[in-house]
Amino acid sequence: MKKIFGIAILTTLMACSQAEKKSTETKDSTKTDAASVKNEVSIKDEKKLAIFxxxxxxxxxxxxxxxxxxxxxxxxxxxxxxxxxxxxPTAEIAQKIASSNNLVVQRKDFTVLSADIIALLKNAEIEKGTIYVQHCPMANKGDGGDWLSTEKEIKNPYYGNEMLECGRVAEEIKAK
Incomplete structure (x- = not known):
C-alpha cells in the first residue's frame, strides 16, 4: 500500500513539473513575439522627432x-x-558627452540629458507609437537614472552588458 501511495505522489509531482515547463515555454514564445514587433514612433514636430x-x-x-x-x-x-x-543648455550637455571618450563620464552626463529630453517629449504631440520612459534604480551609484526607448524591453544604457536588463518601464508616452 505504501509503494502504491508513493508511486502516486511521484507521478503527480512529475505531471505538475511537466505542466510548469509547458507554461514557461508558452510564455517565452509570447514574449519573443511581442519583443519582435517594431514600435515606430512619429512626432508631429519634426525638430522634436530629430532630437528623439x-x-x-x-x-x-x-x-x-x-x-x-x-x-x-x-x-x-x-x-x-x-x-x-x-x-x-541641453545641447551643451550633449557636447560634454561628445567631448569625452570615457563611458563612465558619458553615462553620468546622459542622466541629466535624459531628464531634459524626457521633459521635452512629455509635451510632444505623438502621432504614432509609444515612447517608453524607463528607470534603473542602481544607476549613478544608487541615485537611479531614467532614459527613453522605443521598445518596452529593457536595454540599460547605464551598464550595458554588465546589467543589460536592469530596470523597468516607469511611464509610457503614447499617441493621442
Whole structure:
C-alpha cells in the first residue's frame, strides 16, 4: 500500500513539473513575439522627432558600451538640440558627452540629458507609437537614472552588458 501511495505522489509531482515547463515555454514564445514587433514612433514636430531619433541612437551606443559611437551620436544630437529654441543648455550637455571618450563620464552626463529630453517629449504631440520612459534604480551609484526607448524591453544604457536588463518601464508616452 505504501509503494502504491508513493508511486502516486511521484507521478503527480512529475505531471505538475511537466505542466510548469509547458507554461514557461508558452510564455517565452509570447514574449519573443511581442519583443519582435517594431514600435515606430512619429512626432508631429519634426525638430522634436530629430532630437528623439538622435537621442535613441546615443542611448543605443551606450547600451553597446561603444564610447566612440556615443561621441559621434552625441555630436549629432547636440546639433539637433541647438536648433530647437530653449534647448541650448541641453545641447551643451550633449557636447560634454561628445567631448569625452570615457563611458563612465558619458553615462553620468546622459542622466541629466535624459531628464531634459524626457521633459521635452512629455509635451510632444505623438502621432504614432509609444515612447517608453524607463528607470534603473542602481544607476549613478544608487541615485537611479531614467532614459527613453522605443521598445518596452529593457536595454540599460547605464551598464550595458554588465546589467543589460536592469530596470523597468516607469511611464509610457503614447499617441493621442
Amino acid at each position: 531619433t538622435n537621442y535613441v541612437d546615443l542611448k543605443n551606443a551606450l547600451v553597446k558600451s561603444d564610447a566612440a559611437s556615443a561621441q559621434k551620436t552625441a555630436a549629432v544630437l547636440k546639433n539637433s538640440l541647438a536648433a530647437y529654441e530653449g534647448c541650448e
